[in-house]
Amino acid sequence: MTNQQPEIQSNGPSKGGKGYFKAFRSYFSCVPMLGWLAGIIAAVLFERFLGDQISELLGLPKIPVLFGCMIMLKDFSLIPSALAFLVGVYFIPILLVGRALAPVFNGLAGMIYKISPMFSVVLHLALLYLALHLWADLSAYRLMTLKFTLVAVMLTLSLNVINGYMGEFSCSHPGFMALGAYAASVFTLVLFTNDRFFGEALLSPSMGVYFFPVAIILGGFAAALGALVIAIPSFRTRGDYLAIISLAFMFIVKSLIENLEVVGGPRGLGSQPNYASLPMVFGWTVLCIWVINNFVRSTLGKALNAVRDDESAADAMTVNTRRTKMVGFLFGAFWAGAAGGLFAHILRYVNPASFGLQRLAEILAMVYFGGLNSVHGSIVGAVSISLLGEALRPLELFKWIIIPLLLILVMIFRPTGLIAFKEFNVKQLVRPRN
Amino acid sequence: MTVFFQSLVNALQWGSFYALIALGYSMVYGVLMLFNFAHGDVFMVGAYISFIVATALTALAAAGTIAIPGWVVLLLTIVCAMMLNAIVGIIIERVGYRPLREAPRASAAITGLMIGIILETGVLAIMGAQRAKFPSLIQSVTYDVGGVFITNKKIMIVLVSIVLMLALDQFVKKTKWGMAMRAMAFDYTVVPLMGVPANVIAALTFAIGSGLAASAGCLFGVAYPVLDPYMGIVFGWKAFVAAILGGRGSILGATLAGFLLGFIEIFVALIFPSTMRDFIAYSIILLILTFRPHGFFGEPHSARLRL
Amino acid sequence: MPLLEIKDLSIRFGGLQAVKNYNLTMNPGDIRGLIGPNGAGKTTVFNMMTGILTPTEGQVLLNNWSIEGFQPYQIAARGIGRTFQNLCLWRHMTVLEHVKMACYSKITYGLFGAFFGGARRKREETQMTNKAMDLLALVKLDQFADQLVGNLPYGAQRRMEIARALATDPKILLLDEPTAGMNPEELDQIMEIIRLVHGEYKMAILLIEHRLKFVMELCERIQALVFGEVIAEGEPEEIRNHPQVIEAYLGKEIEY
Known part of the structure; x- marks a missing residue:
């Protein structure tokens, strides 16, 4: 970064x-x-x-x-x-x-x-x-933009694990994000907030900040659990199957939340406590990058690449392909859920409509713009698309022509994204240059 | 019982939109192994093109002294819209997909997604934000068949869709071009070596898909006269699901899956609160795909995203 | 007790009997050849031995352990290593990563280590790297360790595959046409490597080959497979002069 x-x-x-x-x-x-x-x-x-x-x-x-x-x-x-x-x-x-x-x-x-x-x-x-x-610090707008950019980095990186490193085409990231956002929100709202939906706080609100990481992890696990539902049927076969299953899953999650009156239905869920401070979001983003980078650099994580490039060869070389795919998918989903939890607490309001096709297009754009199979790429993609989205806001409609055009050009000239298939070596980065 | 038949009629109409759009998806997916995520928006563009053509034709008819019957205008609209939209499809193929023929398939899918956004924004910029009102070309006549209300529009929509589907089936099975398409679906890499120009086939595939989408758009305009630039998104993705559900490149499969999706949606809305529609519809699809991973008529194939 | 015992292995694809009653017994240190014309079912035998295909009849015993019902990766981890007829490479990975990947079954640091690092992971990764570098040195590829496999010439890719198969610590090594598409120079290198592996590791090797000369020179015993059936078995000299083998390879002599 x-x-x-x-x-x-x-x-x-x-x-x-x-x-x-x-x-x-x-x-x-x-x-x-x-x-x-x-x-x-x-x-x-x-x-x-x-x-x-x-x-x-x-x-x-x-x-x-x-x-x-x-x-x-x-x-x-x-x-x-x-x-x-x-x-x-x-x-x-x-x-x-x-x-x-x-x-x-x-x-x-x-x-x-x-x-x-x-x-x-x-x-x-x-x-x-x-x-x-x-x-x-200079303006609330900058702070908001920065926080959302950091969350976008998490989302992009986690989708890159599935679409880049693992080589599947998953469309369910907004769904995972929604699961994480709602799980984390319900956790903090029930325990630490006097809320009109969930009544009095069960625990002292002052403790809430310390339990916020628990909420985020809970969000991550909720998403991973959702991913399990997709993974069990879809990893038995190969092909474009996951794309469609995950898309259906995304619609199911969105529709399920719309029908759950407990969490506000289509109106959404608001007034989450203000726990997602900049250090918190920054810390989670760094943790996410660190853990994902650790994973994809280990031989256990590189097994994802082996499964992607030639599954039968991986199998013959003692790689447990099914476990590998499962771990990769659930891992990606976990971080999407965690990002969703943060997202909910930054915006302090979530509704099912924000986890739809538009979000999917946005995350996919970031992943493929930045570059597949690379941590650099995901960071660059997320940061540039997020900032571009904000910066071109005054252009209104034309923003939605410029950004897609840019992405098409990137796809034509660098089909795997700007910085693809590159290892992210942090230690190399902080070395003196002489 | 009348409720059941009434829903059946509605579902047939609703399903024919899905089926017509799903066919376009299925063609491109079958022949080129690509997800054409722009297809939903191609449908929307088709609807707008028919809107413009229909408005122009009615204005012309009103200006002239001879009264052109509404159904002639409608027929002309469908044909014109199909042709114009086929050109749109060819342009999309040329600009967005042909440069990416050798690239990973996922990249092409992303390009499609982006072209879709550009189409939405473009239409929004040109046509304005207010919803377009599709001119009513034919007088709506309602027949009461034992308590079931059937309008002439519904009959027309279902009939036109079925005719188009049969025509497509014949085209693919009988003509030289159709055979080339099937050959290309069978093995993409070999076909160019056999003297079949891959680019022409790809363009043709897109043209046919877009033409069918335009017909769906036109018929949609007849049934639900209000158009907006974002109407293609939900339709497109649902038709995409139907196309995959039907099995790779299977015309019959895509048609049946499109109708099935229409049926599920209408009947779920009949029994459960309408907000549950997506939830139940997709759960059913998830179940079907769990037991038939390759769709209704798809063959197991081990193609993966070429990374 | 033999290292590998294959009893009456048969497989049928629909109406086609691809392999029929294939038998093989190998002891540690044996080097065997399996020859036959294209489509004779040689690779099918390998695929059944490695669990990719499930035989319709018969069994494969490795040290008296039946592979039946196990996944390919489990069988590979138990000690049947293989190479592929048409190279199966991971095109976005380096040579070193290929060989390290084959050590997958020996990783014990688990997901915790993969996610958070730690001393154990570091130790194991270093061990794997050392082992992989040793194997690469064996096949004379250590100077290309950090290259993407796609950048290697074809012969080197073949050698890399052998190193990769060796990294699984096989008790028996299955080589599927290791010399396919090679020039004479590369041929000699491969021959040397196979001899080295056989000599140094005392590893049992089963070889599928087209080039009779190559097999004859390397193998102690040879089986000839035609249309899924073993038509001849014996020492290279016997096979060379076996009338049915000659017929299968050269066609029947037409008698006037």
Whole structure:
């Protein structure tokens, strides 16, 4: 997730041509992740303390919320000032701090890495969190967007386990998400909230925050249980069978919830307690990425790839194919459920309509845009599609033409997605670059 | 008992929409092994094309001095819409699917999904958000057969669908092109080597599927005159389920499964509260697929998503 | 007690009797050949021995353990390793990952280790990597360990398959036409590897082959299978001169 920012920056001035871009890249290749993070933090701090003045100077109504996209699309005359803001507040500080202090950060990163790579990873995550926190602190909209993006990362990654690593075509992710969202919501609403549906809180509401992870895990297990219902019949045979079974399952879940008056039926379920703070969502996302990445890098997890590429060969090489498929599917479903639980507590309202075909199209788009069989890819896909969705909001209808067109182009030129079939090596990422 | 027969008539009508759309899915799935997720929206585009054609034709008829009977207008509308929508289908194949012929099938499915979204948005942008009112081309006549009300529209819809399905069946079985299609369904890789142009067959498959979807759209407009750009989504996905339920590439299977889906939906709504419709319908489908994993007429095949 | 005992193995596909009353007894360290024209049912025998096909009659005993009712992966884990006639590779995996994957049945770190890592997983993964690298060194592929299999030349892919089969720790190794489509140079390499495996690991090997010369040179005893039935069995020299074998391979001599 951390290598996002620098890529976005380096895209800006790259229009001059490939050679120019290469030179630019090699000039900055010595900057370690630590340097980029420090640069980002510097830029965010810069925006925090001088953002208002700078935007006033440039004639912008306020600090551009989402990298100026909204402002640019709403009022074309403000494009130069928004771009200037972007360059002045983000690009230049990040590049400057990153490049100028590269030797320092390289030394530092090397030192920390020598102590313990794990410690280095944790430190990088802490810095990343700091950067995100500072950035999101500036407006409630940013915070919301950030949280939903993180949830989207979880969803994308978990679907990638099934559609990418395992090579099936599952359409039931919104269903799993709904199961998780409702299970987690009911848990917190019954136990920790005075609610009009479920009455008085059974436990003291002040304890709720500590039990929130339990709610999320419960949501995950609810989804995994649902996945079991699909897995038992569908893994006996092969082919496009799972696609249709999972689609039917998604409709069943949605319709079931619509008919359950206990959880509000089609009107939905609201007023979930405000437990999904940014650290909570960030923590779960990191946990999700870590566990999934762990899994797909182990031989046990790579068995998914073996089953996908040639099932009978996997069978002959002692791989328990049925168990492998089952584990992969339930595992993916678990994280979809967990993401659903978080989603419900971020929005603090869920209704069955939000777990329909549109959600399915969105998650599928993120997975295939980013790239199959790759953790990088899922992160890139989820972040770019989520942010693009928000950034192009002022275009209204045309947003729904631009994003699909973009995806079609990606599919035509890179049929497995932007960054497919690549291993995600965190330790490599935090290494010093010299 | 009258309620039962009344529902039967309704289910026949409802099922013919599903069947006509499912046929398009089934054709593409059978011949090219692709999920054409844009097909539901192709149906919607077909409905809008027929709406435009019908409106134009009625306006023309009103302007002229000779009165053209409504059923002639309707027939013209269906034929025009089918042809125009076939062109839409060919364009979609050319733009969205042909470049992805060698790509993983899942990528093509995603492209289809995205084309669907573009079609929805495009229609919304062109036609506006307010729902379009399909002109009533034929006077509705209701026959009372022993307490069961049958309208001439319903008879017409069911008849037209059945005629189209039979025509398709004959086309695939008897003509040279149909045979090439079946050969391609049998083995995609070999057919081009036999001198059958794969691209032409693919385009033809899409054209036929889209044409059938347009006929469904037109008939839908006759039965339920209000159109909106998102009407294709639910229809499309349900027809997709029906197509798979019928078995890969089976015309008879897709038809029967389409009608079955119509029957299940209507009769479930009759017995249970209508909100339970999807729940029960899909549970039944899940059960059927558990025991007949390859659908009604599908043969077991071990094709997987080519990754 | 023999290592492998196959008694009256038969299979019928509809009306077609693909294999009829196939018998074989092998002791540890035996190296046997199974020859026959295309469609004789050689691969079908392998598929029955590895549990991919269920025989209509007969049984396969490995150390007196009947494979009946077990899944292919269980049979493989018990010690019947195999290669495939047409390469069955996982095209998105590296050579090393292929060989490691075949150690699947020996993984004990379980899902907990897979999800959360830990010392045990690290240890086992390292062990597997070492073992895989040893096997790759045996087939002279260790320098390509990190390549995707698709990047290897055909002969190397074949050798990789042998290493992969060996990684399952088989008691008996089934090689399905290991030299199919190879040039003479690659042929020699394969021959050397098979000799090495046989000599060093004292492994029992059953070989399906088309190239008579290759089988004759390697195997101690040979069976000839024609239309699902063993028509001849014996030492290479006997088989070479067996009239029915000659007939099956060269056709009947037309007598005027």
